[in-house]
Amino acid sequence: MKIEKLFPHIRLDSNVGNLELRGISRDSRRVVQGDMFFIIEGKSFDIFNALKSIEDKVCVFLGEKKKKDIISSFIKRKPIIYLEDIAGEFRRAVDLFYDYPQKSLNFIGITGTNGKSTIAYLIYTLLMQLEGSASLIGTVNYYLKNRKVESSYTTPDYLSLRKLFSLMREDNNKYVVMEVSSHGINQERIQGIAFSQCVFTNLTRDHLDYHKTMKNYFTTKKELFLQNSQAVSFINLDDVYGRRLLTEIKNKKITFAIKANADFKARGIKISKKGTEFILDYRKVKFKVTTPLLGEHNVSNLLAVISSVVSLGIDLEAILEFLPRLGAPCGRLEAIDKDVFVDYAHTPQALEKVLYALKEAGYKKMICVFGCGGDRDRGKRPLMGEICSSLADFSIITSDNPRSESAYEISCQIKEGFKKNNCSIILDRKEAISTALEMKKNQDCAVLVAGKGHEDYQIVGDKRVPFKDQEVIRELLSKKSS
Numbered sequence: 001m002k003i004e005k006l007f008p009h010i011r012l013d014s015n016v017g018n019l020e021l022r023g024i025s026r027d028s029r030r031v032v033q034g035d036m037f038f039i040i041e042g043k044s045f046d047i048f049n050a051l052k053s054i055e056d057k058v059c060v061f062l063g064e065k066k067k068k069d070i071i072s073s074f075i076k077r078k079p080i081i082y083l084e085d086i087a088g089e090f091r092r093a094v095d096l097f098y099d100y101p102q103k104s105l106n107f108i109g110i111t112g113t114n115g116k117s118t119i120a121y122l123i124y125t126l127l128m129q130l131e132g133s134a135s136l137i138g139t140v141n142y143y144l145k146n147r148k149v150e151s152s153y154t155t156p157d158y159l160s161l162r163k164l165f166s167l168m169r170e171d172n173n174k175y176v177v178m179e180v181s182s183h184g185i186n187q188e189r190i191q192g193i194a195f196s197q198c199v200f201t202n203l204t205r206d207h208l209d210y211h212k213t214m215k216n217y218f219t220t221k222k223e224l225f226l227q228n229s230q231a232v233s234f235i236n237l238d239d240v241y242g243r244r245l246l247t248e249i250k251n252k253k254i255t256f257a258i259k260a261n262a263d264f265k266a267r268g269i270k271i272s273k274k275g276t277e278f279i280l281d282y283r284k285v286k287f288k289v290t291t292p293l294l295g296e297h298n299v300s301n302l303l304a305v306i307s308s309v310v311s312l313g314i315d316l317e318a319i320l321e322f323l324p325r326l327g328a329p330c331g332r333l334e335a336i337d338k339d340v341f342v343d344y345a346h347t348p349q350a351l352e353k354v355l356y357a358l359k360e361a362g363y364k365k366m367i368c369v370f371g372c373g374g375d376r377d378r379g380k381r382p383l384m385g386e387i388c389s390s391l392a393d394f395s396i397i398t399s400d401n402p403r404s405e406s407a408y409e410i411s412c413q414i415k416e417g418f419k420k421n422n423c424s425i426i427l428d429r430k431e432a433i434s435t436a437l438e439m440k441k442n443q444d445c446a447v448l449v450a451g452k453g454h455e456d457y458q459i460v461g462d463k464r465v466p467f468k469d470q471e472v473i474r475e476l477l478s479k480k481s482s
Contacts, residue, residue, distance in 0.1 A: 003036065003060060006093045007081070016079045019059050024097055026090065026159060031057045038090045039063040039071060048074055062086065091158060095192065098162040105165065105173060107193055108308060111180040111224050112201025112236075114350045115301045116154070117454075118293075119199060121329035122305045124177045129322055130314055133174040137164065139344075140329045140454040145171050155184025158191065175312075182207055182220045190224070197311065198225050198251070199234040199304050203241035204349035208377040218244070225249045234307050236300060237262045254311060256303035258296065264307045266299050271360040280306065280320075287316065290324045294333055295357025331453025333357065334470070337477055339446045340437070342469045344453025346373065346400070348383040351450055355391040358446050365445035367436045368392040371400030371429075372410055372451070374459075381410065385417025393445065395423040398432035400451040401459040429458065429467065434476050441480075449473065 004017035022034030028050035031037060037058045041047050051061070051074040058078055063071040065082040072080065083089045094100075108123060110116045120138045127134035128145070135144050137156065142149040144167050155178065156164065168176060180198075184190055203218055211217040218241055225233055226249065233251040236242040237260035246253060255262035258269070265281040266289075275292040278299055291302060302323070310316050328334060331344045333354055341358070345351040351370065358366055368388050372381045388395040397414050399407040411425045426432040436447045449469045456468040 001097060003081075006036075006096055007089075010081065010083075012081070013079075016060060016081070019079075021059055021097070024090075024094055024159060025058075028054050033057050034059050036093075037061050038086065038093075039067070040086055040090065051075055062089070091191070094159050094162050098166040099169070100162050100165055100192070102192075102194060104169060106175045106197075106312075107195040108175060108177045108197040108199070109180040109190070109193075109195040109224060109228075109231075110178070110199040110201065110304075111182070111185070111221050112199075112239075113204045113206045113347060114353070115201040115297065115304070116179040116181075117329050117344070118298065118301045118332050119201065119304045119308075120177045120179045122301070122326055123308055124175075125326055126305065126309050126314075126319060126322060127175050127177070127312075130309075130318055131174065133172065134177060135164075135168050135171075135173050135175070136177045137161070138177075138179040138329075140331065144168055145173065147171075153184075154179050154181040155189050157187075157189050161189065161193075180224055182211065182217060185223050186211075186220050195224070195228040195231045197234065197308055198228055198231045199308060200225070200236060200239075200242055200245055201301070201304060202236055202239040202349070204347055205380055205383070206347045206377065208379065209375070221245075222248065225251055232311055234304055234311075236304065238300065254307050256300070256307050258299060258303075262303075264303045266303055269296060269299055271295060271357070271362075273361045273363075275324075282310075282316065287320055289320055291326065292324065293326075293328055294361050295353065296360065297353040297357060298328070298333070329454070331455070331470075334453075336470055336473045339363070339440070340449075340473060340477075341446065342449050342453060342473070344455075345370075345450045346452075348380055348387055351384055352387045352391065354448065354450065355387070358448065359391070363446040365443060366392045366448060367439055367445055368395045368448045368450060369398055369429075369432050369436050370395065370448075370450040371398045371402075371407070372414055373401040374403035374405030374407070374410055376403075378413065381413040382417030385414040385423070386419060387417075389418040389420050389422060392448075393422065394439065396432045396436055397423055397425045398429045399427050399458065399460075400429070401455075403459050404461060407460075429469075430472050430476075433469070433472055437473070437476055437480065 003019050021036050025031045025035040026038040031054045061080045064086045110120045117139045124136035139154045141151050233253045237255045237257040256264040258266045266278045269278040280287040334342045343354045345354045397411045407427050457464040458467040
């Protein structure tokens with residue numbers, strides 16, 4: 001596409017207007033030869049110092065008029081277009097260049113603290129099996145129909161989303177299932193997307209380093225529903241914030257719950273080591289539901305999934321017939337070996353629910369390996385310690401993405417929450433997991449390695465060190481059996 005087609009409202013020199021673009025970028029790390037580059041400042045990165053290193057790749061630069069002096073001091077060999085509203089022009093150009101196919105896609109957005117990845121993955125999988133056409137944008141991976149793409153963020157930035165949507169159009173997609181994070185809402189990454197469904201899972205303590213208060217956190221989540229007043233809203237009535245959301249939005253609402261009365265209600269839950277069974281009450285008819293997923297929290301997740309997919313016009317009996325074959329996504333109470341599990345639980349409520357799920361499944365003893373991330377909400381650290389002190393028989397506190405903080409200091413803050421003398425600190429995560437597996441050999445119990453789930457790295461300082469709980473567990477078990 002020629003530059004003049006993107007900017008017909010701006011007088012351009014013909015030499016500039018006739019330049020052919022290969023793509024659009026605003027990230028100096030991802031520039032491709034022939035890109036048009038928007039110079040938009042970040043909060044923690046000086047974009048101007050990166051301009052010289054990418055000048056040979058870029059076709060044309062675009063910058064704010066008020067930054068003309070500083071931009072021209074860095075760029076000497078390539079044309080520059082100066083704009084009044086750089087952010088607005090960026091979004092307009094991205095939508096036009098990548099031909100954002102809003103009308104041809106049905107967007108399903110899932111938001112909340114816990115359960116987003118499981119719900120999104122299960123909806124996507126059901127739609128692929130029963131409708132043959134769906135894509136998924138979420139924490140674990142992005143799936144463009146059957147193509148798997150490594151996930152960068154739970155909710156990608158505005159430009160990355162449009163690039164993905166453009167690929168989905170080429171695949172003749174019908175549904176796009178998206179996890180919608182509070183950061184994605186607050187930073188306007190989902191601006192311009194008209195969701196046909198919005199799902200609210202729950203709201204518990206998380207991201208308070210960013211939102212500061214639970215009030216701000218809830219207000220941000222609620223924006224997804226307010227911005228999509230025509231969408232059908234699916235709300236968990238067992239959650240206090242879900243009940244509050246129900247009264248504060250005017251959307252068409254469909255509810256689900258285990259304890260409260262709701263449109264989709266679960267009764268008679270039976271949990272074992274093999275899976276979970278319950279009775280679904282829907283429109284005064286009872287349906288038996290069987291799933292390999294463990295725990296009451298996954299019953300809530302399944303209620304969200306079933307209500308969403310049924311509301312798309314898909315037969316409930318067909319959904320229920322397929323559910324016994326549906327496992328959880330990577331790192332969501334994932335069984336790695338007999339009685340050894342990995343879960344992403346990194347909030348107090350998520351950790352509590354996973355430990356309860358294992359107790360409900362019949363595990364009388366549990367060893368938990370976990371830590372807390374650095375440069376994040378410090379207030380949750382002793383809370384998670386208290387939960388493990390109460391529900392696990394023994395816990396090993398270890399490193400979990402310490403970032404710029406001391407892993408030992410983080411571990412000590414977690415240990416402050418323990419009410420019993422039933423924990424130890426082993427900072428080396430591999431050694432911590434090995435110790436837990438060795439302890440398990442001498443007793444009948446479950447081992448839960450929590451906090452990282454699908455992640456395949458440890459962030460120490462500013463470096464990402466390869467580390468995946470699942471691979472480490474399999475390696476250790478292999479050595480112990482040989």
